[in-house]
Amino acid sequence: MSRTAAWSVGAAVIAGLLVPAPLLAEADSTKNDTSQTETSQTETPDAGSSKRPRYVFPFNKVEVSWPADHLHYPAVDVEGCYARVLAPVAGIITQVRRKDKWDPAVDAPGTRGGKTIILHGDDTVRYFFSHLGRVKVNAGNRVEAGQWIGTIGSSGNARVTRCHLHLGLSRVCPLAETRLLQGEIWPQRYLEAWRRGEQLSPRPEKNARIAEFPNACNAAADEHALDIAQRTERHKRSR
Numbered sequence: 001m002s003r004t005a006a007w008s009v010g011a012a013v014i015a016g017l018l019v020p021a022p023l024l025a026e027a028d029s030t031k032n033d034t035s036q037t038e039t040s041q042t043e044t045p046d047a048g049s050s051k052r053p054r055y056v057f058p059f060n061k062v063e064v065s066w067p068a069d070h071l072h073y074p075a076v077d078v079e080g081c082y083a084r085v086l087a088p089v090a091g092i093i094t095q096v097r098r099k100d101k102w103d104p105a106v107d108a109p110g111t112r113g114g115k116t117i118i119l120h121g122d123d124t125v126r127y128f129f130s131h132l133g134r135v136k137v138n139a140g141n142r143v144e145a146g147q148w149i150g151t152i153g154s155s156g157n158a159r160v161t162r163c164h165l166h167l168g169l170s171r172v173c174p175l176a177e178t179r180l181l182q183g184e185i186w187p188q189r190y191l192e193a194w195r196r197g198e199q200l201s202p203r204p205e206k207n208a209r210i211a212e213f214p215n216a217c218n219a220a221a222d223e224h225a226l227d228i229a230q231r232t233e234r235h236k237r238s239r
Contacts, residue, residue: 053123055201056146057194058088058167064152068188074169075183076191078152081163085129085150087143088194091121098135100155107157109178109227113166114155118181119143120172123203128168128181131158167191169202171210177220178227184209184216 064080095118102111113130117137120126133153143149152165168183169190185205193200209216 051122052199053089053121053201054145055089055190055194055199056086057191057197058086059083059152060086062152066188066191070183070186073179073183074186076167076187078165078167078191079162080152080165081154082133083152083165084148085117085132085152085165087119087145087147087149088127088190089119089121089123089125090142090144091119091123091127093137093139093141093143093149094118094120096135096137096139100159102156102159104157104160112157114158115150115153117150119149123201124172125202125206126170126172126181128166128170128183130166131156131164133163169206171206171217173217173220175217175221175224177217177224179220179223180216 059078059080060083062080062083064078064083066076066078070076095116097113097116100111100114102108102114115132115135116128116130117132117135118126118128129150131153132150132155134151135149136151137143137147137149152163154163158164166182167187168181169187170180170182170184173180185202187202190200190202
């Protein structure tokens, strides 16, 4: 699927996991699971920060590869089982999920990513990592570019697909949502540049998306809330 077609489909798709408020409630529960989810409300520098972030290629120890496209929406699935995952840029870890609670019989969207990390970069870009094998950081941690934060694994629905890491880049949204968190801009060109040692920032492209779709966070949050309400109602009826 082409990137243009994938983005068109993605605008109607609700997938995966959410943003820096407690992670998406289990589809089979009306409460947020906070026992294994850590959230920090620490804010990153605003868009006017004059400090230029430094970028690094966010994988080492194992050779990794990735396809040019991603199904339904802009993102990338990086293959390289057990590779170390590094912070691509300095920033704040705003959320982690340490326990893999995905149940294939239920297939709740809020658990499909298994073990996850959300990083709010100093570049004002949000970085979402899922299907991790290990989580090496805590919510609220300040991390530097190149710091080891996790490993590529098979958590969530990667248990029945393949060992890989889902990486999504997006704007920071103030409300719980799913669609943008999963991926708003294509990461591939940035990974390729960082692998070559180039300092290519996704911030301008992220800002362009905000200018083009300024209400995307609110729309995604509305979709997220509706999805939760529908799943909760179905759960009640099934009991």
